[in-house]
Amino acid sequence: MPQPTRPFIPVAADALTQGVAATPMAFVQAILQAYALRDLSAASALELAQIAPDDVHRPSARITAAQMEALSGAAMRELDDEALGWFERPLPWGSHGMLARASLSAPTLGVALKRWCRHHGLLTARVRLGLSEHEGEATLAIDDLGITPGLQEFCIVSVMRNIHGLASWFIDSRIPVLGVTFPFAAPAHAQAYDVLFDGPTTFCEQQAALRFDARYLSLPIKRDEAAMNQMLQRALPIQVRPYRRDRLLVQRVRQVLTTQPLAAHNADDLAALLHTSARTLHRQLQEEGASLQALKDEVRRQRAIELLQRTQRPIKQVAEAVGFQNEKSFIRAFKGWTGMTPGEWRGRG
Known part of the structure; x- marks a missing residue:
């Protein structure tokens, strides 16, 4: 029985293979807030990820992709919530795997992404995902309809990295980002966004959105059930994998x-x-x-x-x-x- 996938965790793109400590500690703090909302201790998860409790509140501290994967994986299992406290109810372990499977049979990336956005709305009403095209550009938009206070940044970045990572995996191609916008002010760790996203990033916008060349939407899905089963065993490498090929x-x-x-x-x-x-x-x-x-x-x-x-x-x-x-x-x-x-x-x- 294949293991269900976890969300594609927002880590630096080269951190998995090089051990670079580039993931902001603010994301660790967000996970700890999810524990606090349940009146639970995150001590064992921090220990598993080898994150010193004293480092959690140091603004300049960073962790590696492997540490973020270990921490989030432990948190999702202990909380039985792949959304880590973002929404009105937990997303049970396997929710994102279900979404990925539901999109796998789509003939093209555009159809797969529309399915993902529609099905994501069945899991929660706190965010609304949408795909649109205009003048040769595709836009994946995320509307905040009530994300848990204090978790907006972590939620939006995670969801955006999630869907972009899966889209690249579906067509086995690098999908360059033309631009990313966020509805919140630039955080103290804004420099990390240059690594999280390979396109220009702007803050204080009306909507969270990621733009890319619309021609990718017409590319066929390259993955099959066997590849999906293998991917679902460990999802993080899909997000940080440096895709060499760009089919367009x-x-x-x-x-x-x-x-x-x-x-x-x-x-x-x-x-x-x-x-x-x-x-x-x-x-x-x-x-x-x-x-x-x-x-x-x-x-x-x-x-x-x-x-x-x-x-x-x-x-x-x-x-x-x-x-x-x-x-x-x-x-x-x-x-x-x-x-x-x-x-x-x-x-x-």
Whole structure:
């Protein structure tokens, strides 16, 4: 019988493999509040996670992912509540596993996420989850309808990391975050959010929301029942796993090269726009059977031909529009692509 899953605990993304102490102590304090609400002691859970009681109230203290997993796992079992006190009633052990299974048969990620949001509403009325699309972006929103006072941050961060981690697992792909918003003020440990989420984070907004490229919603579910059974035995690695593959990376690179040719002049600038490093970008493209130079040439060639055919712009302006620093290098590249100079190409027709 497979073990039920626990929520995907909000820890630093590299902490599981490197033992980095990057998880804020505020999340530990939130778990201890859940114990206090039940008039129970968290001493055994702290001991199991090797967290010194004196460190709990030190604002600068941090713990590792492994410690957070041990603490939260013990708390969920002792309290029989996978929500750790956030809602009007406990979520019995296995609740999140049930949600994951209910979404597994969906044909695409978009359908799976809509199911997750709808089914989550059957478990609690304290939060409302929703998925929407607008102008090429997908938004997962979380409305606070009555989270237990003092646990809002821990709840929202956990739920958001939970659903984002599961979404990446469903399609076996990194899903880059375009931006995250929170309805509360920036906490003292706000710097930790740079690790928790790989996109820009803003606070004091009207709604908690996570945005990503809507094209991921159409990708098919890659997991099956056997993979689900294995995943449910230990859910934390799904959240912190550094997914190497991004199944939409080639399309995303083409889009940036097309819409922002000057801003994506070199690999470092392009990688920054995609919220990754140049080294990672090159490696992931190679894994997808592509290269940055080939994609640049493809996009520039298509754009140059379009401008030469449909406009009367001078060759120098065409060169600038497709991302070349000077006319001479553009002419040389264009002749390599087509066997003709830009002037000869335009004069054909």
